[in-house]
Amino acid sequence: MQIARLLLLVIAALSAFSGPSHATPASAYEACRLAGNDDTVRHYNPKAPDPKLKADLMRYLQSQISKPLQEADLINMVSYRCMEGKILACVVGANLPCDKISTSETNxxxxxxxxxxxxxxxxxxxxxxxxxxxxxxxxxxxxxxxxxxxxxxxxxxxxxxxxxxxxx
Structure with missing residues (x-):
């Protein structure tokens, strides 16, 4: 019992000195505004839903593809990243590289x-x-x-x- 109480006191003391807490951005849009530029290419994650992001990515994908779409299509066919505080999207395809382009002159x-x-x-x-x-x-x-x-x-x-x- 005393060990548990001592452990709680240590945890409380450490948390008091850990500095200000950094809240997680509420949405992908807020995260992009805060990041400015982030070259990480991402796919929609249904386990961390962002309703506006999902709707906007689905609308974008639907404008590029002329077939009925489902969430699995969104996960597999669209990438997004942050540039200048905005979300940009890219439709993934065999000849459509959504990753950063290699600028090497030798190949x-x-x-x-x-x-x-x-x-x-x-x-x-x-x-x-x-x-x-x-x-x-x-x-x-x-x-x-x-x-x-x-x-x-x-x-x-x-x-x-x-x-x-x-x-x-």
Missing amino acids: KGASEFCRINPQFDGKDVPMFATGHDARYEYQCKAGAAVIKGKTWELDARGFAKSLWKPIE
Whole structure:
């Protein structure tokens, strides 16, 4: 009994010196306003429901997809992040990279593809070799990958600008 009382006193004393409490933001919108920029790409989490976020993400997804949608579609098909205090959303797809774009001018996949496929000299390197998150398009020249052009215009945070839309 005395040990339990002593333990409670220690916990009370420690909590008094832990500094101000930091309240969890009430919504994803509030969290984004507080964060400003957060490059963490997230999916809707039904275990931590945010009714406005769910409705807005569902409305955005429905504007992009012409089939009836369910919550599972929302979880699997839409990513969101914070930029300049606002929520931006991206529809995930095979050729639609919602992650940050690689800005490296060298591409290991493209280099390897050109090295082992000499018949592709003068031809474009396919995206399966470069990765869908590559900033540059490549072409094979004499067994090496050379930059042909850009695949994506980037926003200020390094994401494909055309894929991310504000939803608020």
